Amino acid sequence: MKKVNGHEIIALFEKWSPKRFAEDWDPIGLHIGQLNRQVDNVLVTLDVNEAVVEEAIAKGANLIIAHHPPIFSPMKTIWTDTPQGRLIEKCIKHDISVYAAHTNLDVAPKGVNDLLANQLGLQDLEVMSPTVSDPLYKLAVFCPVSHADELRSVLAQAGAGAIGDYVGCSFTSTGTGRFMPSTGANPFIGEIGKMEEVTEERIEVVLPGPIRGKVLKAMLAAHPYEEPAYDFFVLDQRTEEFGLGRVGNLPKTMNLDQFAVHVKEAFNVAAVRVVGNPGKPVHKVAVLGGSGSKYTKAAKRKGADVFVTGDMDFHSAQDAESMGLAIVDPGHHVEKVMIKGVAEYMQHATKEKGYEVNFIQTEIDTNPFRFI
Structure with missing residues (x-):
């Protein structure tokens, strides 16, 4: 098992509940402390109050993941003799960071x-x-026939070409590519200063916007050409809403x-x-x-x-x-259902990554109402 820092935990969390899912007005993210240090225990809670921070101290938690942001309106001052200032001071003194996932966790599947x-x-x-719905892109890339199958496989592994219950979907047309390597080039095919003709395949695949960078990086790494020719097109279709x-x-x-x-x-x-x-x-x-x-x-x-x-x-x-x-x-x-849900999801996700970290469900009831 690998010791883990806050950045690694939150990066894994945000794959599930990305910030782009949040409403524009919502102050999600890191509220108190820092993520650039080792985290052994994470306390999951609906709200952050002093009782929750005391619980985190008692249970050795150095990161709190909360649903409701503890700092909702911008603060101009931090007076430590006020309830909010006292809470912030206590977190800082005990090296406890606080991260909030609000409307992004509402929107997230399994959230x-x-x-x-x-x-x-x-x-x-x-x-x-x-x-939220992401744009759908089409990538068209030109590749010599000899390497087309390998490139299609790499694109599929990167997530391109997934349509509904089908994976590895692509369209191919064959044509002739023409180019002349100039001085300074290191051509895979052809000679400096000589016009070259190569039988190439135009490979077309669709992909959702969030993985565009990943697919481009995989394509460039696998393509045999020094300067591959490719295009991205934005489609009218959208991905899952x-x-x-x-x-x-x-x-x-x-x-x-x-x-x-x-x-x-x-x-x-x-x-x-x-x-x-x-x-x-x-x-x-x-x-x-x-x-x-x-x-x-x-x-x-x-x-x-x-x-x-x-x-x-x-x-x-x-x-x-x-x-x-x-x-x-x-x-x-009733949003307290997220306490168990987040703790169990993240415990499973971190275990799969080989991270040595424990997720603790708060035992503090933060509901301010009672019934008589």
Whole structure:
């Protein structure tokens, strides 16, 4: 097993939950400390408060991964006699770094919203409100026939040519390439100052935007020519859409009040708020972690019978009721499902890489509300 630093852990985390998934307003990333040092234990938490930092100290965690950013608004001063200043001071004194993954973790496949949907037992999941889709590119590269098969294989290994359930997809046409090596060239084929004609294959493959750099690097390394000819084209098609919330179906229909009890038990909360007719049949469910007041129309457009989300305000609840959309509000804090989800995902991912690091699930309940 290999000792690991914070940069390596976060690089692995961001392959799953990349920063580009986050909303523009969202202050994700490193909030306190540094990543350029060894990390032995990582504490995973929904929120960061002083009790969580004390837990990190007690358990020897030198990195905290949180869902809610501890510094949401820009700070002009850090006064250590204030709650926020005291928290920052304590983290720095004990060499504890804090990293936040918020809306990017909401959007990520197997992230917060998938975890919530799975806990409710929803099936046939789809994105409720798309926010990110990557451009699809086509690479066209010219290669001598003798090396075409090898180059196609290298491109496929780099991830190019994957279409749905098919891999290694490409198109090839054959033609004649002409060139004359000039002084200073080191040609694979041909002689300095002499026009050369070579039978070449034009290899075309599609690839998603995020791997363009990886594919280009692999192509250049494998291509026999000193100066290969190639083009990238942006296509009208887009790759898979990512976004906030999930919509899915219950295994069997139940009425709204029965479903509300199901939500309460699934998320282990003391109470839920409900909008809608108690006997309303519920089969298609939309779920969104956090504050979902702005997304009632998105849930309705997806054909949901009920929308499960937190922090539903009075007027948004009235609007949902008027459009025939039921609401079940179990509270914002149900996003705590990410504690177990992130810890288990990252423990598995780091083990596969041979990293020696332990992920600890917080035992601190950061929900500020209680019910009487």
